[in-house]
Amino acid sequence: MSTTPNSVAEAYSEARSNRNIRTAAIAGGVGTMLEQFDFAAYGLAAALVFPHVFFPDSDPLAGALASFAGFAVGFFARPIGGIIFAHYGEKLGRRWVLVMTLALMGTATFLIGVLPSYAQVGVLAPILLFVLRVLQGLGAGAEQSGSATLLTETGRPGHRGRLSSSVMVGAAAGTVVGTFVFALVQWIMPEEAFLAWGWRIVFWFSIIVTVGAWLIRRHLAESPVFSELKQSAGEEHREQAPVAQSLKYGWKRILQVAIMNWGPNTNSYAVQTFFVTFVTTTVVVAGTEDFFPRSAITDIQLIGAVVGMVSAFCWGALSDHLGRKPVYLLIAALGVVLPFAYFGLLSTGSTLLVGLAVVLGYIFAAYGNVGVQMSYFPELFGTRYRYAGVTVAREASSLIGGGIAPMVCSWLLLQFGSWIPLAIYLGFTMLCTLLASIWAPETVDRDLTIATDAVEGEAHTDKALAA
DSSP, rough: OOHHHHHHHHHHHHHHHHHHHHHHHHHHHHHHHHHOOOOHHHHHHHHTTTTTTTTTTTTTTHHHHHHHHHHHHHHHHHHHHHHHHHHHHHTTOHHHHHHHHHHHHHHHHHHHHTOOOOHHHHHHHHHHHHHHHHHHHHHHHHHHHHOOOOOOOHHHSHHHHHTHHHHHHHHHHHHHHHHHHHHHHHHHHHHHHIIIHHHHHHHHHHHHHHHHHHHHHTTOOOOHHHHHHHHHHHHHHHHHHHHHHHHHHSHHHHHHHHHHHHHHHHHIIIIIIIIHHHHHHHHHHHTSSSSHHHHHHHHHHHHHHHHHHHHHHHHHHHHHHOOOHHHHHHHHHHEEEEHHHHHHHHHOOOOOHHHHHHHHHEEEEEETTTHHHHHHHHHHSSSSHHHHHHHHHHHHHHOOOOOOHHHHHHHHHHHHHSOOOOOOOOHHHHHHHHHHHTTTTOOOOOOOOOOOOOTOOOOOHHHHHOO
């Protein structure tokens, strides 16, 4: 099929109109907000509630380890969901996938709130919990990659970093909303009532976010790059499986991007979930004999997530001006040593210093590199398998990264009784990311209609002509 110039021009005009740019930013952010709401709620519940509700026969740290195993189950499902939805994202469009993943994640999260407890149905309770985590993971496997790809392809050159960073602004907002709702229910209910049934309200609340995100996404225009590719591609290309294409021709880039994501993904989920377990099970409040209170660390995480929203946008916008690669390398280099600072501050038991550790964690570990990734990773891949390449790379690394990070940290703490092995583990993953990123090309303002993966020195889009 030949390209139809008028329809392609109309696709770009509609997608890059001020109205659609605003809609795209909100749609990308709100959808990822639901995903992160799911994971924030589960992460907090895994640390504070689920050991009592679904694993009552375990000691506190072992119960948390079992809960985080459920957290990991969701990440094991993410690559499968990513592969499934990436196929349809390349065939049917980015927007279609974003609507489907939204429905799947929202339904699974709501149903967690109606699960019976271990006391009611025995071992069936944690089994059902793990099943719903699998469904969450299937939907989440293509959510961020789909949003990042659509926004990067929609954004005007010179503005892609800040526009695509709205995905991570939404993710931080999801942590804010999830943590706030979790904290609010804790504030207004006695602890016994909260552990008995109050925690379920947090998961029921997800239905509001789901409906709101759906209403916004149904008005979103398709990616203009996808529209152009769909019209210009030959029949043979349209019949090829995009995931198979990405693995056949882009496996080196996929491996590189996976390592570039390993450190940030690992450190992000350690900050957002394991920090809670660490301070509530091992850190004594300065001047007392009591462990750090659950309500206090929840409040601190809420503040950190608000800071993360600003951080994600600032890093993305900075990459528009300084380039993706230098900003990414800077954050990765800092990430090699920062885990030692985080745990040193957390171990003091001082509310102020614990707060400082969490805020720094959200600025750099949780929403530093990922704020740049949202435009950098789609720009690294060519049009023939961009969505599939980004998805496979990110979700493969999330499987060995954030999916098991809280569990690995819990195990290391059980084995060694010290935070130093934890800091070494987190720092090592960032070192690997730093080394992989050194060999990545600069991509800011790359021409996204190029079929092949990015290489150093290729022509970029002229800002003046493309604005």
